[in-house]
Amino acid sequence: MQYDVIIVGAGPGGIFSAYELVHADPALKVAVFEAGHTLKQRHCPIDGVKVRKCVRCKSCSIMSGFGGAGAFSDGKYNITNDFGGSLYEYIGKEKALELMQYVDELNCRYGGEGTRLYTTAGTKFKTECLRNDLHLLDASVRHLGTDINYIVLQNLYDDLKDRVDFYFDTPVRTIEQTEEGYKVICDDGQYACQKCIVSAGRSGSKWMQSICTSLGIPTKSNRVDIGVRVELPAEVFAHITDELYESKIVCRTKTYGDRVRTFCMNPRGAVVAENTNGIITVNGHSYEDPSRQTSNTNFALLVSKTFSEPFKDSNGYGESIARLSNMLGGGVIVQRFGDLIRGRRSTPSRMQGCIYYTDSECYTG
Ligand SMILES: Cc1cc2nc3c(=O)[nH]c(=O)nc-3n(C[C@H](O)[C@H](O)[C@H](O)COP(=O)(O)OP(=O)(O)OC[C@H]3O[C@@H](n4cnc5c(N)ncnc54)[C@H](O)[C@@H]3O)c2cc1C
16 A cells, blocks of 8 residues: 555644645545544553453553543643743744644634633742742643543544544554555555654554664664652632643752652542553643543643763663562552651551542552
């Protein structure tokens, strides 16, 4: 089969690439190859009651499938150059913001209309943070919620399905350069194209590295974010989350001068497990629909680690830390804040009375 463009990965990167291509030129023959399932078939078996443990599905429905890693992840779209990416390094800050606003318009047009856009502009929290030696980063954030994000993704799929050939449950094994373009090789056959866009996200990052090596494309070591996810009663943070929803607050630690920041806040949300190539970590999300919200808020506290030459394998570094923690805890480790400060384990009896909404496997430790 011959295509003008083949896209690898149906996450936001792949979906919006396909959308732009077929809307700019409807005559283009475009295909999207996705290792995971269709949106409707994406289902994580962990329900927190009967199944609490990751059963290591062949393709993790949290990380893979139409919608990519973000499909069930709160549908928060940050409109800012201050964090979350470095697109502005290539096209400038103004153009990068314009594109983020354009994506926001599309999300609203495809089902997100009426959802709230929060902003840090003019907020009193900036001053309050400064008074406490903290820095609140500037951003606007559209909160679609996991429920509305699903609707937006379904509407985008309905728009694209007759204009683009989608191949689900079809991981691309390798990509070879040919005289006319590229040959994309899957288990069931080979597909030719003139141009190939690889948007494989976190679950495909190791694979992408090997493809870059085989095609002679230079790569550079990216930073890796390491940290914990914090869950607390929603009331504790309500004064911030009700006004800002998501706040990126940065603090410089006194002992080592590390830059620690809050990340991915999920007011009245839940913590979920995700399986990236066999390693279990946690993430969070929440719903727009109040009837599906919980009484807890969760967010991540992260430190960014960058590396200098000759070390290149930032992916491997992060993975090793997560693997070690899985090895010690048999999965995700849960600690009470009080125990962490006292330097002791959180045993099941010490956890009694703590209410947490981790609908996943987790072990005290
Ligand atoms: C639980 C969670 C919460 C998050 N919350 C937020 C948030 O609130 N706001 C935010 O901005 N970001 C959030 N993120 C991050 C966000 O999901 C990512 O920034 C975004 O998904 C990246 O898009 P992408 O298209 O580059 O990659 P991905 O979404 O990872 O998509 C890549 C796709 O490629 C597929 N793939 C990989 N390798 C192959 C292969 N060899 N062949 C075929 N297909 C392949 C994968 O199956 C996957 O579906 C969250 C992530 C998670 C997991």
